[in-house]
Amino acid sequence: MMGKYVFQPTAINKLKDNYDVVIVGSGSTGLVSAIQAYELGLKPVILEKMDKLGGNSTRASSGMNAAETETQLKYHIIDSFKAFYNDTFIGGDKQNNPEMLDYFTSHSALSVDWLADHGIDLDDLTITGGMHTKRTHRPSSGAPIGAFLVTNFLKIVEKDQIPVFNNIDVDKIIKEDNEVTGVDVKLAYGNKQSIHAKAVILATGGFGASKEIIGKYRSDLTHYRTTNQPGATGDGLKLATDAGAGLVDMDKIQVHPTVQQDNDHAFLIGEAVRGEGAILVDQQGHRFVNELDTRKNVTNAINQLPKKSAYLILNQGIREHVGAINFYDSIGLVIHGDSIDALASKIDVDANELSNTLAKWNQTVEKHDDSDYGRTTGMDRDISAGPYFAIHIAPAVHYTMGGIKVNAETQVLSDDDTPVKGLFAGGEVAGGLHGDNRIGGNSIAETVIFGRQAGQQVFKYIS
Numbered sequence: 001m002m003g004k005y006v007f008q009p010t011a012i013n014k015l016k017d018n019y020d021v022v023i024v025g026s027g028s029t030g031l032v033s034a035i036q037a038y039e040l041g042l043k044p045v046i047l048e049k050m051d052k053l054g055g056n057s058t059r060a061s062s063g064m065n066a067a068e069t070e071t072q073l074k075y076h077i078i079d080s081f082k083a084f085y086n087d088t089f090i091g092g093d094k095q096n097n098p099e100m101l102d103y104f105t106s107h108s109a110l111s112v113d114w115l116a117d118h119g120i121d122l123d124d125l126t127i128t129g130g131m132h133t134k135r136t137h138r139p140s141s142g143a144p145i146g147a148f149l150v151t152n153f154l155k156i157v158e159k160d161q162i163p164v165f166n167n168i169d170v171d172k173i174i175k176e177d178n179e180v181t182g183v184d185v186k187l188a189y190g191n192k193q194s195i196h197a198k199a200v201i202l203a204t205g206g207f208g209a210s211k212e213i214i215g216k217y218r219s220d221l222t223h224y225r226t227t228n229q230p231g232a233t234g235d236g237l238k239l240a241t242d243a244g245a246g247l248v249d250m251d252k253i254q255v256h257p258t259v260q261q262d263n264d265h266a267f268l269i270g271e272a273v274r275g276e277g278a279i280l281v282d283q284q285g286h287r288f289v290n291e292l293d294t295r296k297n298v299t300n301a302i303n304q305l306p307k308k309s310a311y312l313i314l315n316q317g318i319r320e321h322v323g324a325i326n327f328y329d330s331i332g333l334v335i336h337g338d339s340i341d342a343l344a345s346k347i348d349v350d351a352n353e354l355s356n357t358l359a360k361w362n363q364t365v366e367k368h369d370d371s372d373y374g375r376t377t378g379m380d381r382d383i384s385a386g387p388y389f390a391i392h393i394a395p396a397v398h399y400t401m402g403g404i405k406v407n408a409e410t411q412v413l414s415d416d417d418t419p420v421k422g423l424f425a426g427g428e429v430a431g432g433l434h435g436d437n438r439i440g441g442n443s444i445a446e447t448v449i450f451g452r453q454a455g456q457q458v459f460k461y462i463s
Helices: 028-039 055-059 070-074 081-091 098-106 108-117 145-159 211-217 235-242 295-303 324-330 340-346 351-367 442-462
Strands: 018-024 044-047 124-126 136-138 169-176 179-186 192-202 253-260 279-281 310-315 335-337 388-400 403-405 411-413 419-425
Touching (some): 018 028, 018 179, 018 442, 028 044, 028 055, 028 145, 070 108, 070 124, 081 098, 098 108, 098 442, 108 442, 169 192, 169 235, 192 235, 192 442, 235 419, 253 295, 279 351, 335 340, 340 351, 340 388, 403 411
Parallel strands (some): 018 044, 018 192, 192 419
Antiparallel strands (some): 124 136, 169 179, 179 192, 253 388, 279 310, 310 388, 411 419
């Protein structure tokens, strides 16, 4: 959580046995859907199995993608829904669900406006891999997007007095006459309880921390570490399939190329670091890839290197445009060098080679022409003045593109495309939007766009 603000979950003795809508999961999708449902006059409740609220959303760092926004125009960037659609479709190897992608790209600017209406301003821009223009929105303070949004959503939830319970496990979705009518829950001290509701929204996140599910669909990835928080174990998938849902794209699991994992914990180094100008070098001190290609392609390039790891190289000028680097530094992930030689010796790279690489890169930035690897974005500033910094990175499991079968209305579907009445899902637990590869900045956008949609569609369903 950011700063001094600490949210107090609702005391367990306040848990009722009846609400309009039960929302499972307290990440960005769950919080947004609760706020939207509440603003439409419903009585929602949020149930979180972990002690800590916010789920994986609290780890998101780069920003929220959107096209045709006021913020883009402020920076003289002319974008279009169609360009956003095409970048995401091509980035996902054209395997995205077109109906979901169309809704997503055409409702992105509205969601940035919705945030602004709630006093949450994403008034700065950066770019991530696989995008052709700056459409990754973030706060101008440079705060990592996830904790920034979750903190602000919790403040709204607190003001609206929406109940949020932690340490509650949802065991089962209850159905009567083929309609969802509530959930069975297990409380922290083992007691069980049934909660009645007119609808249920699953916002339980992905399964990036479940070696078991990953092993079932992609045994080739089980050796990787994960960037996910320990709760990302795919519980929502079992809840949904037991209630009659289908699953899609379960083998589509994203490995993120830049994760610092020399400590006990794997820390994702956000794409904005490259978006603001950092480069990647190998153990010889040479570039080896277009750093802002898709995550899949950058990961493959790193895995071709003998040590299957690389170094992000940046300087103070770049650091000043990525607030997250101060956090990475505070936990000891950033290597410092006043000169290129000093940095090179600390990362055990030949100083002349690194110096030549940076000199060539600075010319590339000046000419805006990367004849070696075809990079065209994230070239607003060079790496010519010290101090210099390096972060050691290697790939790790990051995101699960597959999940519950849904439509653009967030209705959960059975294998034969029939809606499971009263059951909705959004965010990473839902599959189909991203195709074979997720573009950085699209997951936070998905939580807000489809969190709002879930709240709206539940209202419509109950009405």
